[in-house]
Amino acid sequence: MELIAEKKLIEEIEKNSQLLEKTKNTEEKIVLISYIEGLYESIRNMTDHNIESRENTLNTNQKDLKKYVKKIKIYNDKWIRDFTIFKNFHFKYTSQLIIHTEKLLWDTKKEIKEEKRPCIQEMYFQKEEFYHILLEFMKSLNLEDFYKNMIENKNIYPINNIRKTTARAYTLHNPITKQNNIFIKNFEYNISSMMRLVHELGHAYYFEKMKFTPKEYLKYTNSYYKETTSKLFEKLYLDFMINNSIRKEACKIQNLDCLENNLAFLSFSFAYSLLDDEFLWGFRDDEKYKRKQESRLSQFIQDKAFIKKTVYDFDKLDVRDNYIYMYGDIISMFLKNDVDKEGLQGKKIEDFLLASKRNFNTKYLQKNSMTPNHYLKLYKEQLKHLKKIIVYF
Ligand SMILES: [Zn+2]
Numbered sequence: 001m002e003l004i005a006e007k008k009l010i011e012e013i014e015k016n017s018q019l020l021e022k023t024k025n026t027e028e029k030i031v032l033i034s035y036i037e038g039l040y041e042s043i044r045n046m047t048d049h050n051i052e053s054r055e056n057t058l059n060t061n062q063k064d065l066k067k068y069v070k071k072i073k074i075y076n077d078k079w080i081r082d083f084t085i086f087k088n089f090h091f092k093y094t095s096q097l098i099i100h101t102e103k104l105l106w107d108t109k110k111e112i113k114e115e116k117r118p119c120i121q122e123m124y125f126q127k128e129e130f131y132h133i134l135l136e137f138m139k140s141l142n143l144e145d146f147y148k149n150m151i152e153n154k155n156i157y158p159i160n161n162i163r164k165t166t167a168r169a170y171t172l173h174n175p176i177t178k179q180n181n182i183f184i185k186n187f188e189y190n191i192s193s194m195m196r197l198v199h200e201l202g203h204a205y206y207f208e209k210m211k212f213t214p215k216e217y218l219k220y221t222n223s224y225y226k227e228t229t230s231k232l233f234e235k236l237y238l239d240f241m242i243n244n245s246i247r248k249e250a251c252k253i254q255n256l257d258c259l260e261n262n263l264a265f266l267s268f269s270f271a272y273s274l275l276d277d278e279f280l281w282g283f284r285d286d287e288k289y290k291r292k293q294e295s296r297l298s299q300f301i302q303d304k305a306f307i308k309k310t311v312y313d314f315d316k317l318d319v320r321d322n323y324i325y326m327y328g329d330i331i332s333m334f335l336k337n338d339v340d341k342e343g344l345q346g347k348k349i350e351d352f353l354l355a356s357k358r359n360f361n362t363k364y365l366q367k368n369s370m371t372p373n374h375y376l377k378l379y380k381e382q383l384k385h386l387k388k389i390i391v392y393f
Pocket residue numbers: 199203227230
């Protein structure tokens with residue numbers, strides 16, 4: 001690889017190190033340090049160069065780094081506190097969904113014999129075809145300029161380094177320069193890479209719209225709305241492919257896989273909503289507490305291994321991430337419906353973007369009739385739509 005890409009990332013590090021030297025503002029320092037570290041990490045992911053972060057960047061900023069760690073801890077603790085406030089709401093919401101979606105999804109899967117996978121030709125593209133389809137999809141959302149900018153500025157980094165294991169895909173955002181960099185691990189010109197790229201474009205689009213200040217960006221780390229536009233882009237993309245008969249069959253399977261993943265997020269979120277506040281607050285090492293949680297969960301859940309995993313592998317950041325993906329899926333399901341009617345530039349999306357700056361609140365969901373029943377209605381429509389597609393093998 002990809003020396004050009006590495007050179008470009010090093011230039012980006014240089015540029016931001018200079019910004020870091022100049023700034024006096026703590027929040028700015030924090031986001032710059034974490035951005036620069038992300039860039040170093042990305043170079044290590046994509047090359048075999050064991051490039052070390054420049055020590056003076058970190059040394060001269062020890063005090064700020066300590067502040068950063070402290071701030072993140074405060075944000076994380078606050079997250080759990082907010083979570084317990086809404087725990088009852090989450091419980092009601094997820095319990096209504098889980099009873100129905102689980103059965104609906106398994107019944108559909110049985111009916112359409114999902115175990116048959118599409119053949120390999122279905123999954124792969126030529127390079128030009130790959131980028132052309134993406135362009136057409138982005139055009140359908142009126143995001144041609146946004147997409148062309150990302151491509152022309154070479155801000156998308158396909159990583160294909162089998163020796164390194166990293167997250168599948170991620171977006172590095174800089175709230176000071178507003179730069180977005182997308183990294184796709186194990187990149188190939190196939191459906192799976194395209195889908196992951198679309199997901200990350202959803203994140204980049206969100207940052208572009210939000211224009212976060214460094215302070216807002218730090219708060220965003222714990223936002224329930226973090227995965228909403230990325231999930232929304234996935235849904236819009238799958239519809240686009242299926243409705244235009246592009247790799248329709250592979251996309252149908254991809255769509256079912258997404259529904260299955262979302263069901264897993266929902267299941268864990270439901271289980272977490274059953275845990276006692278004391279347990280969530282940190283009295284977790286006591287065996288007595290663990291057994292109490294187990295017996296509480298077993299009143300609602302039959303799967304013993306699942307219960308054990310929920311209680312014994314408990315990590316408050318897992319709880320957070322599960323909820324972020326779950327609400328990302330739920331809210332994006334409603335938003336997709338709005339985008340189908342009024343486009344991505346419509347009022348509902350604007351309302352969402354505004355709401356996403358605030359902490360989680362039930363009012364936004366209620367005001368926009370984002371109820372479990374409404375979700376189930378959209379869910380059934382989605383399954384009906386998928387069932388109509390005949391898979392030929
Ligand atoms: Zn994401």
